[in-house]
C-alpha cells in the first residue's frame with residue numbers, strides 16, 4: 001500500500017505543520033488513511049444487497065445526523081428514545097462505513113440493519129451498488145459552512161490550535177479542491193448527475209433544509225428508504241421523538257459523544273469531534289469579504305446551470 005501511495009499525487013497542507021497529507025486517487029483527494037480503505041474496498045468488490053440503503057456524503061455535511069436519523073427510522077420497532085443504541089454508541093461506530101472498515105462491511109453484509117454509509121464519490125462506489133436497485137441518500141450542505149467545519153475537524157485531528165493553524169490557508173486549499181474526498185463540488189455533482197440519470201434511486205437532502213423543516217424531510221427520508229411512518233405513528237408523535245433523539249442538542253450532550261471514542265482505520269477518533277456547533281452561517285466568523293467573494297465566484301462557475309444551490 002505504501003508503494004502505491006508513493007505513486008499518487010500528494011499534497012501536504014501548508015497550515016498543518018506537515019501533519020496532514022492528502023493523496024489524489026481517481027480525481028479525488030483523500031487522506032492517506034482513507035485511501036487505504038478505498039483501495040481495499042475496490043479489491044474486495046463489495047456486493048450490495050437489493051435492500052441496502054447507502055448513506056452518502058462528503059465529510060462535514062451532516063453525515064452523523066443522517067446516520068442517526070436513518071438508524072432511528074429503521075430500528076423504531078425495536079428501539080425508541082429510551083433504549084436506542086444512539087444513547088450508548090456514536091452512529092459512526094454503530095453503522096457500517098464502507099471505506100473505513102471494508103472487512104467489517106463484508107462480514108456484516110447480512111446485518112439486520114440495511115444501512116451502509118460512505119464518503120466515496122459516486123464514480124468510486126462499488127459496481128454492485130450502482131447497478132443494483134438499492135437506495136442512495138445523499139446529504140449536502142452550504143459550502144461555506146463545510147469549509148469552516150472541515151477546517152476545525154481536521155485541525156482537531158492533528159491537534160493544532162486555531163492560532164497555530166491559519167484558516168486562510170485552509171480556505172485557499174479547499175478552493176483548490178483539496179479536502180477529504182474533495183473537490184467538494186465534484187463530489188456533489190457526481191451524485192447529482194447520477195440522480196438525474198437514475199430517477200427515484202437517489203434522494204438529495206440539504207442539511208439546511210433538514211434543519212429548517214425536519215418533520216417533512218424525515219418523513220420523506222423514511223418513505224424513500226422503505227420505512228414510511230403510518231398515520232398511527234404520526235399521531236403518536238413517533239416522528240417528533242426521532243427528530244428529538246437525533247437532534248444536535250440531544251446527541252452532543254450524551255456522555256458517549258462527549259467523552260467516548262471509536263477505532264477507525266487503526267486510529268482512535270474522539271466522538272466529540274463530530275459535534276461542534278451545528279450553526280448555519282458559522283463561516284461568517286472566519287471569512288473575510290475577499291474570501292466570500294472568491295468562493296461565491298467559484299461556486300457560480302462550478303454549479304451554475306446544475307439546479308443545485310450551494311450557498
Ligand code: A3P
Pocket residue numbers: 057058059060061062063064065068145148149150152246247248249251274275276277278279282
Ligand atoms: P459544524 O462543524 O458546523 O458544527 P459530519 O457529520 O458530516 O462530519 O458533519 C459534522 C457537522 O454536522 C458539524 O458541523 C456538526 O456539528 C454537525 N452535526 C453533528 N450532529 C448533528 C446533528 N445531530 N444535527 C445537526 N448537525 C449536526
